[in-house]
Amino acid sequence: MSQYGSGSGSVAAPPAPAGGDGSTGAGGRRRPRRGSASGIKGRQGLWGWLFVSPMVLVLGLFLLLPIGMALWVSLLNWDGQSNPFTGAADFVGTDNYSNVLATDGLDRTLFMTSVRNNLYFVLLAVPLQTILALALAVAVNSRRVKGKSLFRTIFYFPSVTSSIAISTVFLFLFQGSGAVNALLKWVGITGPKWFTDANGLVWTILGGLGIVDPDKPTAALASNGFLGLSWWDWLSGPSIAMCTVIMLIVWTSSGTYMLIFLAALQDVPAELEEAALLDGANRWQSFRNVTIPALRPVIFLVVTLGLIGSWQIFDAVYVMSQGAPGNTTLTPAFLSYTAGFGDSEYGRAAAIAFILLAIIMVMTLIQRVLLRDRDKPVRAGRRFGAVRRRAS
Amino acid sequence: MSTPPTMPTPTSRAKPTNPGTWAPRATSSSPAGPRPPRGAGRRILLVALYLLLTGVGLLYLLPFAIQIVTSFKTDPDAAANPLSLLPNPFSLESYRRLFGLGNAADAVPFSTWLGNSVLVTLFITAGRVFFDSLAGYALARLDFRGRNLLFNGLLTVMSVPGVVLLIPKFLVLNQLGIFDTYAGMIVPLLVDAAGVFIMRQFFLSIPREVEEAARIDGAGVFRTFWSVVLPMAKPALITLTILSFQGSWNEFTHFLVATQSPQYQTLTTGLASFVSGSLSSGTQYPLKLTAALLATIPVAVLFFAFQRHFVRSANSGAVKE
Numbered sequence: 001m002s003q004y005g006s007g008s009g010s011v012a013a014p015p016a017p018a019g020g021d022g023s024t025g026a027g028g029r030r031r032p033r034r035g036s037a038s039g040i041k042g043r044q045g046l047w048g049w050l051f052v053s054p055m056v057l058v059l060g061l062f063l064l065l066p067i068g069m070a071l072w073v074s075l076l077n078w079d080g081q082s083n084p085f086t087g088a089a090d091f092v093g094t095d096n097y098s099n100v101l102a103t104d105g106l107d108r109t110l111f112m113t114s115v116r117n118n119l120y121f122v123l124l125a126v127p128l129q130t131i132l133a134l135a136l137a138v139a140v141n142s143r144r145v146k147g148k149s150l151f152r153t154i155f156y157f158p159s160v161t162s163s164i165a166i167s168t169v170f171l172f173l174f175q176g177s178g179a180v181n182a183l184l185k186w187v188g189i190t191g192p193k194w195f196t197d198a199n200g201l202v203w204t205i206l207g208g209l210g211i212v213d214p215d216k217p218t219a220a221l222a223s224n225g226f227l228g229l230s231w232w233d234w235l236s237g238p239s240i241a242m243c244t245v246i247m248l249i250v251w252t253s254s255g256t257y258m259l260i261f262l263a264a265l266q267d268v269p270a271e272l273e274e275a276a277l278l279d280g281a282n283r284w285q286s287f288r289n290v291t292i293p294a295l296r297p298v299i300f301l302v303v304t305l306g307l308i309g310s311w312q313i314f315d316a317v318y319v320m321s322q323g324a325p326g327n328t329t330l331t332p333a334f335l336s337y338t339a340g341f342g343d344s345e346y347g348r349a350a351a352i353a354f355i356l357l358a359i360i361m362v363m364t365l366i367q368r369v370l371l372r373d374r375d376k377p378v379r380a381g382r383r384f385g386a387v388r389r390r391a392s
Numbered sequence: 393m394s395t396p397p398t399m400p401t402p403t404s405r406a407k408p409t410n411p412g413t414w415a416p417r418a419t420s421s422s423p424a425g426p427r428p429p430r431g432a433g434r435r436i437l438l439v440a441l442y443l444l445l446t447g448v449g450l451l452y453l454l455p456f457a458i459q460i461v462t463s464f465k466t467d468p469d470a471a472a473n474p475l476s477l478l479p480n481p482f483s484l485e486s487y488r489r490l491f492g493l494g495n496a497a498d499a500v501p502f503s504t505w506l507g508n509s510v511l512v513t514l515f516i517t518a519g520r521v522f523f524d525s526l527a528g529y530a531l532a533r534l535d536f537r538g539r540n541l542l543f544n545g546l547l548t549v550m551s552v553p554g555v556v557l558l559i560p561k562f563l564v565l566n567q568l569g570i571f572d573t574y575a576g577m578i579v580p581l582l583v584d585a586a587g588v589f590i591m592r593q594f595f596l597s598i599p600r601e602v603e604e605a606a607r608i609d610g611a612g613v614f615r616t617f618w619s620v621v622l623p624m625a626k627p628a629l630i631t632l633t634i635l636s637f638q639g640s641w642n643e644f645t646h647f648l649v650a651t652q653s654p655q656y657q658t659l660t661t662g663l664a665s666f667v668s669g670s671l672s673s674g675t676q677y678p679l680k681l682t683a684a685l686l687a688t689i690p691v692a693v694l695f696f697a698f699q700r701h702f703v704r705s706a707n708s709g710a711v712k713e
Contacts, residue, residue, distance in 0.1 A: 043613065044534045044535050044536060044613060045534075045535065045536040045537060046536075047530070047534055047536075047613040047614065048530045048534035048535065048536025048539065049530075049536055049538075051526040051527060051529060051530035051534065051617075052526070052527045052530045052531065052542060054523040054526065054527065054582065054583055055523060055524075055526075055527035055546075055583045055588055056542070058523070058579065058580065058582050058583040059546075059549055059583060059585060061564065061568075061580070062561060062564060062579075062580035063549050063552060063557070063585075064549070065564055066557055066560030066561050066563060066564045067552070067557070067560055069560060069563045069564060069567070070559055070560035070563060073559075073563060080566075084563075085567070136448065139441055139444060139445050140445070142441060144438055144441075145438075145441060145442070145445065151445050151449060152703075153696070153699060154449045154452050154453060155448070155449070155452055156702070156703070157452070157456075157692070157695065158452060158455075160638060160691055160692075160695050160702055161642070161688050161691060161692065162641070162642040162644075162659075162660060162684075162687055162688060162691065163642065163644065164642075164644055164659075164660045164663050164664050164667075164684070164687070165663065165684035165685070165687045165688045166455075166684075167667075168663060168667050168680050168681065168683075168684040169455050169456075169458070169459045169681060169684060170455070171667060171680075172458075172459075172462065172470075172474070172677045172680070172681055173455060173458065173474075175474070175675075175677075177471070177474065178474045179458055179474040179475040182474055182475040183475060251451075251452070255452075259703055283437075308553070311553070312553050312554065312555045314555045314558075314645060315644050315645070315664075318644075318648075318664060318668060319664050319667050319668050320668075322668060333555040333556075333558075336555075336556075336558065336559060337558050337559070337649075340558070340559045340562070341562075341649070346559060346563070349559045350559050350560065350563075353555075353556045353557075353558065353559050353560065354556075356553075356555070356556055357552070357553070357556040360553045360556070361551075364551050
């Protein structure tokens, strides 16, 4: 049946020769140029595998195998002591997953707290770093600015340094009596105790406006909840401590994204913007209606790269807060680490890692789908430009 | 696009109408004549742009400046004047303690961290440069069964996020019996998927004729690769070397899960444990910031010397997909 099906499908293709070619594969088509080469090809096959064997070995052993082993361990109740690959292993099925996702309890509350924290992290960090990176790129790219490469160097430098070293510096800057608060005092603001302030940003701001009292949760929100967390907690926003982590990440990652924007900006044809200006558009209009549409695919790229990166925050949390205060800087990645190395619950740790992998895979898929037609808007923009130039 | 190589300023149109303008682009949009308010507006805009760039630039530089200055401060001075850019008194105490010249009791095992970092970075960088080019060359140029499958596998592996592998990697290292050894620190990082990808893309751009000439002269596959193709790949090799150095010098999560004994701590894991609690007594910020500074310097030197290679690699991330 299926044979007939495929046969009728290939009717449109050229008949017999195509089949003959297909059987020899991609290498066959090149063969005539290389001459009498079945010997060479055989040798190449051997050398080919010899050349890639270190890669296959290392990536297989330390990337693929771990994933398989962790999948098995995520189905066990394992404390890291015995050998998990013998019959004695305590197989618990999907308990680790349901404990974290469905069953009411401490495990789920912790995991949901970490998801909430990371969601707020994404919500603030991704737009901030994208806008900052774009603004920096446009400013640096401006033809009338001198010292471009100096500014580019300055903005990019934090991205290449060690995350641990940078986190150490931020820890010092944001102490209760640190440099940032000293700076804020100059302008008459009493800064918060950044790393020990677990209050949510939303309630802090609303409290500052006198709408709610951050210390006295609204009863309706505090007594009802969803997935083990009260609505008051879900809606709290990132804690002040988390905002510090967000600032660190925005500060370090914007340089990399700025470079991506800069490369893309250089591909936006200058005459396109000129044409818009000649037509009487002001700078902002030309930016909005010409530059931004031409950059759309790159903006997608940066946003999705940011989304993917934001779910992997680990180093900064490890150094600056270890999840404290009040678990408000806990992220799924860090929770997975502490569940394993801290609590010796490797099954739960592996399960959290897989849920995190699923989240990131979804983000990657979205990126792939969105970028599949990434060339389109640019080409449309160029066509637009060509028409414009002919018209003017 | 027929963009002229020079700046595409429509000066030909602007010149006759306002010959006195010193800024060539100031009034280019108006063929009717000079429009001083707009020119002035633009100059204000330019000044604002510079102010913004300088302001943000300061924001990016200040943390490093404070870090450097604080490394020369005493503990009480750093606590009392965290923002001051003048150490008072000027002190080399932090450096002395890091290099074990002070009291033996309060020394930080900084030289152990440094030694480990240098060791693993050397091995990992050498391994990556060699193995990544081997694999990249094979994937680009050699015909062998399963090549496409391997390449697709490589692309998939590249998208697996590192933090997801923390627990899994520990399981494998533990099972292989190389947990808490140098082998466990180095071997898993000897090949990196992104590096293989970069090398493959580069080898694809080298004309085939070069290799074919070498083959006709009787050179074997490895000889062709080693003495003909590899020397042509110098720019890519430099980029790869720098990336590998930076990556392994700054590597944290792998060493965190691959080791537990203090003797295997690197600058990153040592500093992290020092800062996040287990080693620290009191605040000791000058000491911590000095250690962080010294850990930053090698990559900073590399960055300022080979900036365009860093830039290229950042952009290859954009092309990757």
